[in-house]
Amino acid sequence: MQNPTTRREILAAAGAAFTLTALEGCGSGLTRARRDTVPPSRLQLPPLRAATDRITRITVCTRPFRAQGPRLDVEQIGSKTIVHNYGHGGSGWSLSWGSSSIAVRKAMATGAREVAVVGCGALGLTSALLLQRAGADVTIYAKDLPPNVRSSFATGIWSPDSRICLEEHATPSFQRMWESMARESFQTYQSLLGLPGDPVEFIDLYEVRDAAERNRQANLPADERPPFAELQSKLIADLMPHAQEFAPGSHQFGARYLRRDTPMMFNLMVYARMLMSDFIANGGKIEITEFHTPGDLASLRQRTVINATGYGARALFDDQSVVPVRGQLAHMIPQPDINYGLFYKDVAFIPRRDGLVFQVIGESDYYGFNDDTAMPDRAEAEHAVRTIAGLYS
DSSP: OOSSSHHHHHTTTTSSOGGGGGGTTGGGTTTTTTTOOOOOOOOOOOOOOOGGEEEEEOOOOOOOEETTTTTEEEETTTTEEEOBOOOTTTOOHHHHHHHHHHHHHHHHHHSSSEEEOOOOHHHHHHHHHHHHHOOOOOOOOHHHHOOOOSGSSSSOBTTTOOOOOOOGGGGHHHHHHHHHHHHHHHHHHHHBBBBBOOSSEEEOOEEEOOOHHHHHHHTOOOSSSOOBOOOHHHGGGGSSOOEEETTTSSSSSSSSSSEOOOOOEEEEEHHHHHHHHHHHHHHHHEOOOOOOOOOGGGGGSSSSSEEEGGGGHHHOOOOOOOOOEEEEEEEOOOOOOOOOOEEEETEEOOOOOOOOEEEOOOOSSTTTOOOOOOOHHHHHHHHHHHHHHHHGO
16 A cells, blocks of 8 residues: 655656755765756746645545565465555555556465455555456455545555665565566556556656755654665665756746656546456455454455455454554545645655545654554644745745
8 A cells, every 4th residue: 555645656757866956066965866957948837726725625545664674475374375565655555556566476376366455545456357357256345435545544655665665675586576576567567657547647746945944854863773774775776767856947946946846646536546447347246344363364265365444454364563544634625737746844745646645654654653543633734834835825
């Protein structure tokens, strides 16, 4: 499951953080990103109608973070072979095709031609579709279906290394596996561009900074907690377009600096519906059920099971290595002429087709860490909207 945007997802969309010194003549300011020169014409973006009375709903979900990275091992429970496929932090949607390919290879290696998938989110649906393509008869067992699964509440930005693991666990073998998953997923998503409803598309995403924001971030206290792995700029920077920088006077946001990246975005409601429709059209079956313990899986007729329960695996398999990371989105009435996103003062705005989304993402990836509360915070939602609206004042 991939969940709402983190600070690093925005900063790493093209592989590096935005540094104002690069715009002020310091050539080393962007050491990990490719840069284009500032376009000669003045940037003019369509104005965003951001107001708190346009909020239609507030959603909350929990990202399933594991310090050591996703669980993709095989476990024997009674007569069942369980192939795990969960614990991707904020990278579930982004890595889903590559990660599910690994799980499906392990499931098909058992010789089974009838396979169960537990879970109907990002990893469950892609596992089920890839099993079908491999010739298996597939049934999905799930308590909830889209749009009522956790991954439906994700932001939808391509973020393959968002809380994927702690840096200390990013061994060379893990990095090779991650790169394979990221590249396979990226190539699959290219085949979905231009389909009806735009399940996948590229957007321009602007990080906006003024002098006060620059000074505030420069004076933030050091975070003593273990750092998260950053792999995108190191291993797959070649997949994304060059970043571009805009100095004050070259755009409509006054005396501020802009950095434009161009990441992929998933329109999740359309995309999840497309995956569900493809699965059913290929003969797939879905049964609504809930499992409380691993022993409950004994009731399944299939001997091979892919476990794609995301954060639910913490309770189902008593996997205390799964840490909840809370994320909240404020959804707003869609605005068809807006096809760009913004990041400003620790708030992200993403222009989803099913409704614009706003999120407070905090000063680091530890924002919301180990917080499993699901109650929406209206004040936080309104703060996110007002922060972005302030750019147009």
